[in-house]
Amino acid sequence: MNSHPEAREVALRAQGLGRVLTDDQARLLSVYLGLLVKWNARMNLVGPSTWTEILDTLIQDSWHLADLLHTLRTQPAQTLDLGAGAGLPGIPLRVFWQSGEYYLVEPRQKRAIFMEQAVAHMKLPLTKVICARMEALPPARREADLIVSRAFMPWQKLLAEVRSCLAPQGRVLVMSNESSTDTVDGYSLELVREYPVAGKKRYFRLFALGGHDF
Numbered sequence: 413m414n415s416h417p418e419a420r421e422v423a424l425r426a427q428g429l430g431r432v433l434t435d436d437q438a439r440l441l442s443v444y445l446g447l448l449v450k451w452n453a454r455m456n457l458v459g460p461s462t463w464t465e466i467l468d469t470l471i472q473d474s475w476h477l478a479d480l481l482h483t484l485r486t487q488p489a490q491t492l493d494l495g496a497g498a499g500l501p502g503i504p505l506r507v508f509w510q511s512g513e514y515y516l517v518e519p520r521q522k523r524a525i526f527m528e529q530a531v532a533h534m535k536l537p538l539t540k541v542i543c544a545r546m547e548a549l550p551p552a553r554r555e556a557d558l559i560v561s562r563a564f565m566p567w568q569k570l571l572a573e574v575r576s577c578l579a580p581q582g583r584v585l586v587m588s589n590e591s592s593t594d595t596v597d598g599y600s601l602e603l604v605r606e607y608p609v610a611g612k613k614r615y616f617r618l619f620a621l622g623g624h625d626f
């Protein structure tokens with residue numbers, strides 16, 4: 413298996429997973445997958461080591477998430493992706509959904525450098541890397557309309573800790589393997605969306621600060 417996939421190989425594999433990619437999407441994902449496999453051989457970025465495994469288990473979330481975000485009536489002007497690591501879900505998400513400004517927040521310098529390289533190679537619009545802990549974000553980055561986060565911290569803790577990073581009508585998108593309609597004080601649950609990955613069910617839950625129509 414070639415560690416640097418061709419765009420047409422990525423398109424074929426995605427088609428097998430039920431997703432038809434445009435030429436541009438296939439090309440951009442092939443760039444990301446090639447870089448990720450190369451860097452992952454030298455430093456710990458993601459568990460799977462081949463591009464096919466990464467596509468099958470990690471990238472699919474991002475296109476499902478893009479589909480959900482496209483349906484929101486109000487598109488976020490500013491999104492924070494907290495604990496972005498190697499750029500998940502954000503970097504592949506930006507291939508499919510490019511609304512507003514998107515900030516990938518990651519304190520580990522090598523991971524942040526990897527993301528900067530990937531964003532630059534892929535020329536992703538309005539997508540920036542911030543090498544910092546979320547607690548150290550400057551005031552200008554603490555007015556997010558949307559916070560996205562994957563495998564960073566338990567969702568209840570995340571909701572409690574990100575309040576100071578949200579705009580008054582801000583929302584938090586939680587990704588998990590469990591369905592639940594529970595919420596935490598100060599948030600309302602706007603929607604739960606189930607989607608399949610590798611034969612298993614996964615869930616998006618969208619919480620809004622306070623409670624408002626969307």
Ligand SMILES: C[S@@+](CC[C@H](N)C(=O)[O-])C[C@H]1O[C@@H](n2cnc3c(N)ncnc32)[C@H](O)[C@@H]1O
Pocket residue numbers: 458494495496497498499500501517518519520523544545546547561562563564
């Ligand atoms: C388990 S990884 C998940 C990475 C990526 N979201 C994914 O799904 O592959 C969690 C990431 O959160 C980062 N992190 C840890 N503490 C953080 C903090 N206070 N603020 C922002 N990111 C943090 C870690 O460096 C790590 O890269």
